Amino acid sequence: MSAARDIAINRAVWLVWAGLLVFRAVVASELPLLGDEAFYWQESRALALSYSDVPPMTAWLIALGTALAGDTLLGVRWPFLLIGAALPLLMRDWACRSGLAAADADRLALIVMLMPLGTIAGILALPDAPLTLLMLSAFVALDRAADRGRWRDWFLLGVVLAAALLTHWRAALLFSTGLIWIAYSRRGAESVRRPGLWLALAIAMLALVPLLQFNQAHDWAALRFQLLERNPWVFQWSGLAIVPEQVLLLTPLLAASIVAAGTAVWRRSRGGVHDLVVPAVLGILLVYFALGVFADNERMRVHWPLPGYFPLLLAVPAVLGDWRAALGWRRWLARLYWPMLAAACLITMAVAGMLSMANTPARHWNARLFDSSLIGWPEAAAGTRKLLAERPASTIVIADNFLLAAELDFALAGARPLFVLDHPRNLKHGRQQQLAIWRRDQAGLRAANWSLGLLVVELAATERADQLQQWQALCTQFGDVRWLAEETVIADEVQFLYAEVRPPQTGQSEACTVPALARIDWPAAGQRFAADQALVIAGWAMAEPLGIAEVVAVIDGTIVPAQFERHPAGHVRQQWPTSRDPDQPNVGFRLLVDTRQLTPGIHTIAIEVRPRGRHALPRRFGARQIVVTR
Numbered sequence: 001m002s003a004a005r006d007i008a009i010n011r012a013v014w015l016v017w018a019g020l021l022v023f024r025a026v027v028a029s030e031l032p033l034l035g036d037e038a039f040y041w042q043e044s045r046a047l048a049l050s051y052s053d054v055p056p057m058t059a060w061l062i063a064l065g066t067a068l069a070g071d072t073l074l075g076v077r078w079p080f081l082l083i084g085a086a087l088p089l090l091m092r093d094w095a096c097r098s099g100l101a102a103a104d105a106d107r108l109a110l111i112v113m114l115m116p117l118g119t120i121a122g123i124l125a126l127p128d129a130p131l132t133l134l135m136l137s138a139f140v141a142l143d144r145a146a147d148r149g150r151w152r153d154w155f156l157l158g159v160v161l162a163a164a165l166l167t168h169w170r171a172a173l174l175f176s177t178g179l180i181w182i183a184y185s186r187r188g189a190e191s192v193r194r195p196g197l198w199l200a201l202a203i204a205m206l207a208l209v210p211l212l213q214f215n216q217a218h219d220w221a222a223l224r225f226q227l228l229e230r231n232p233w234v235f236q237w238s239g240l241a242i243v244p245e246q247v248l249l250l251t252p253l254l255a256a257s258i259v260a261a262g263t264a265v266w267r268r269s270r271g272g273v274h275d276l277v278v279p280a281v282l283g284i285l286l287v288y289f290a291l292g293v294f295a296d297n298e299r300m301r302v303h304w305p306l307p308g309y310f311p312l313l314l315a316v317p318a319v320l321g322d323w324r325a326a327l328g329w330r331r332w333l334a335r336l337y338w339p340m341l342a343a344a345c346l347i348t349m350a351v352a353g354m355l356s357m358a359n360t361p362a363r364h365w366n367a368r369l370f371d372s373s374l375i376g377w378p379e380a381a382a383g384t385r386k387l388l389a390e391r392p393a394s395t396i397v398i399a400d401n402f403l404l405a406a407e408l409d410f411a412l413a414g415a416r417p418l419f420v421l422d423h424p425r426n427l428k429h430g431r432q433q434q435l436a437i438w439r440r441d442q443a444g445l446r447a448a449n450w451s452l453g454l455l456v457v458e459l460a461a462t463e464r465a466d467q468l469q470q471w472q473a474l475c476t477q478f479g480d481v482r483w484l485a486e487e488t489v490i491a492d493e494v495q496f497l498y499a500e501v502r503p504p505q506t507g508q509s510e511a512c513t514v515p516a517l518a519r520i521d522w523p524a525a526g527q528r529f530a531a532d533q534a535l536v537i538a539g540w541a542m543a544e545p546l547g548i549a550e551v552v553a554v555i556d557g558t559i560v561p562a563q564f565e566r567h568p569a570g571h572v573r574q575q576w577p578t579s580r581d582p583d584q585p586n587v588g589f590r591l592l593v594d595t596r597q598l599t600p601g602i603h604t605i606a607i608e609v610r611p612r613g614r615h616a617l618p619r620r621f622g623a624r625q626i627v628v629t630r
Contacts, residue, residue: 006103013092013106016113021085023349024123028077030356032377035403037125038410039431041066041076045414049210052221052433056210057167058127065125071413076125083129084122087136088112094140095314104317111313114341116249116348117306123352127168128303134164135284135307138174139276145196146187154196158203165207169226170304177283185275218433225430231295239293245302250309251344253337257323261315276311284308376487376494380404380456381411383487387454387498388416396450398501400457400470401425402435408456419445419453421477425461442477450503455481457497468517468576472544475512479504483515483617497617513616516543516609517576518551520622523605528627531600535593537562539622540569542581543611553591554606554620555598563592598628 033041043051043059044066050056061079069075088109095105112118122129137160145153164171182188191197215223247255265277285308292301323334388395397416399405401423409418422442426432435441439448455474462470474481478501487496497515518541529535541548553562569588573579581587591607606623610616 006106009103009106009110013088013109013113016110017085017088020113020119021081023352024081024084024120025074025078027120027352027356028081028123029072029074031073031123031352032375033073033076033407033410034124034126035406036429037076038406039402040125041071041410042406042414043434046438048214050214050222052218052225052437053430054127054168054222055166055207057130057163058125061130062125071410077123080122080125080129082122083133084120087118087121087133090133090136090140091310091313094136094143094310097140097144098314100314100317107317107320108313110338111254111316111341114345115251115254116344117303119345119348120352131164131167131171132303132307134160134167135171135174136310138164139280139307139311142178142181143276145200146191149194149196151196151199154194154200155203158200161200161204162207165204165211169222173284173287176287177279180283181276181279184278187275188279218437221433222430229427230430233294235294239295242289242292242301246305249302251340253333253340256333257316257319257337258309258312260319261312264319265312265315274311274315277315280308280311376489376496377407377411379487379489380458380496381408383485383496383498384408384412384454384456387484391454391500392452394451396448396453398445398453398455400455401461402429402431404456404458404461404496405440417448417450419448421445423461453478453501453503455499455501457499459495459497464517465575468514469578471514472578472580474499474501475514477504478502481512482615483513486515486617486619488620512545513611513613514544515617516541516548516611516619518542518607518609518619518621520605520607520624523624523626525624526627528629529595530629531595531598533595535595535598535605535626537591537593537605537607538589539607540572540588541607541609541621542572542576542579542584542587543609543616544580545582546612546616547581547583548587548589549610549612549616551589551591552608552610553593554608555593556604559608560593560597565590565592595628600628600630602627 039053040058041062043056044062047059047063048056051059061083062076065077065079066072066075069078091112092105092109095108096102100108121132138157141153141157141160145157161171161174164174178188182192211222215221250258262277262281265274285305288301288305288308291304320334320337323330323337384397388397395416397405397408397412397418398421399408399418400421402420402425405418405420412418419440419442420426420435422432426435426441432441436443438444455478459467480500480502482500484498484500487498489495518539520537520539522536522538523529537553541551550564552564553560566583566586567588567590568585570585572587573585602625604623604625606620608618608620610618
């Protein structure tokens with residue numbers, strides 16, 4: 001009976017492994033590239049020994065993927081898919097070599113696959129999948145080398161450590177973990193006296209040579225960004241959220257079993273494979289939690305602690321065995337363990353599947369529930385292609401920030417010269433220096449030989465309060481700016497503007513236009529109106545240099561008759577003192593709409609702002625729903 005159960009568990013491992021690999025491949029072939037992925041793709045087209053954001057391994061893997069499968073979504077991601085698929089297999093192999101029964105090793109592989117971060121491992125072409133695999137490989141190699149003491153095992157450890165350092169700066173935590181292991185365990189103390197350990201460290205240090213050379217040549221840009229510029233280094237209460245985040249991501253029962261495993265290991269001897277548990281907890285998990293409180297917590301970080309859990313997982317089968325043998329609530333926990341993990345896996349797959357439908361009508365819902373940064377890139381690329389087709393082949397593309405530039409570059413297969421304006425987002429993500437190295441930044445644009453450019457602006461990349469100043473600066477950066485179109489994928493969340501620009505040496509335009517800015521202050525979303533009650537739409541609208549010609553009401557996508565009135569709005573001048581709208585401060589407006597022309601029910605209202613000037617670009621603002629009652 002036991003043998004049959006073990007065979008069933010082994011079959012389940014391979015069925016789940018194959019099913020997840022197919023699922024990940026489907027998602028990876030449909031999910032639009034994240035902006036960071038697209039930037040790594042750009043790095044893969046300019047291979048180097050390091051970059052200003054991360055070391056080169058991610059770019060190297062993408063270069064391999066696209067060399068064999070082309071510049072497609074799957075071409076970029078397939079090496080990472082294989083890396084993610086290797087994680088549970090390596091964990092299973094380590095468990096078997098550590099003396100666990102084959103069935104327990106299979107259970108560990110299932111745990112790695114069913115936990116949410118394991119379910120989606122490798123879908124995205126980011127440094128995290130290779131770094132996680134290499135950190136797990138370092139644990140396996142160190143365990144094997146400490147036991148056997150063979151030169152080839154220490155050599156393998158050195159190669160793995162070097163590869164990890166070439167993947168991400170977070171690999172430095174392997175060395176802090178190693179120091180704790182040496183101080184804590186008997187095997188660690190013995191390894192210090194072996195030349196193999198020093199060979200491994202020497203090989204690992206070789207990876208630092210190109211990284212340090214790059215940093216020294218570029219004013220230590222990468223290290224400054226990773227250690228100083230991206231981190232506030234002050235206590236942040238919001239950072240404490242990393243603890244409940246991890247409990248949810250592991251699932252509560254898996255988290256409880258990991259804590260129980262760590263407690264059990266702490267009470268045992270410091271020999272054998274379990275001597276890696278305490279160093280991993282102190283050198284990786286606690287450091288990650290501390291970083292979550294004091295360092296950058298604006299960017300995604302939930303995947304950081306994953307490598308620190310692997311040594312703890314080796315002790316989880318014993319914990320599950322104790323729970324199954326116990327009476328009362330612990331036996332119930334053992335019975336719920338696998339259903340909870342399976343449910344977490346299915347929920348994760350559902351979320352990933354919905355995100356991969358970012359280009360379907362479901363994208364509006366996806367953006368609000370998950371991440372709007374996945375939405376709109378195909379539309380922006382389509383709009384860019386359309387406008388480029390109407391212009392000379394020599395037209396260059398200019399994006400207002402590096403993420404948009406990377407997405408457009410990938411969509412255009414790198415076929416057009418592409419430049420990026422200096423933008424706070426470039427600095428915030430550590431990419432400004434790399435753009436300068438490639439001469440794709442604003443200085444590179446000024447030095448380039450071009451006569452016509454298509455400028456694409458992502459509205460969400462700039463705070464609304466800063467947009468006017470940004471657009472005014474365009475009038476000094478270019479000789480002429482003519483706004484062509486607006487692409488609205490999701491109102492007020494994903495919008496793009498397109499403009500035709502010329503170099504400044506062609507002469508400054510006396511009537512350089514700035515896109516209109518406007519806001520609806522009334523009514524609020526969800527406001528109710530009786531059918532016999534006048535609908536008043538109030539707010540403000542401004543444009544320069546000629547001002548606003550009119551504001552019209554748009555209901556359910558159709559322009560409807562409305563009485564337009566102007567009134568003062570001094571608060572707008574206070575917020576934007578540099579505004580050159582000639583109607584200031586009388587930029588407020590009221591629109592009176594006869595609700596008798598509206599049927600009872602829910603209606604979507606908005607305004608269309610029409611600036612003065614022959615080439616002025618009308619824009620729509622403030623889409624929201626109201627309710628008309630009988």
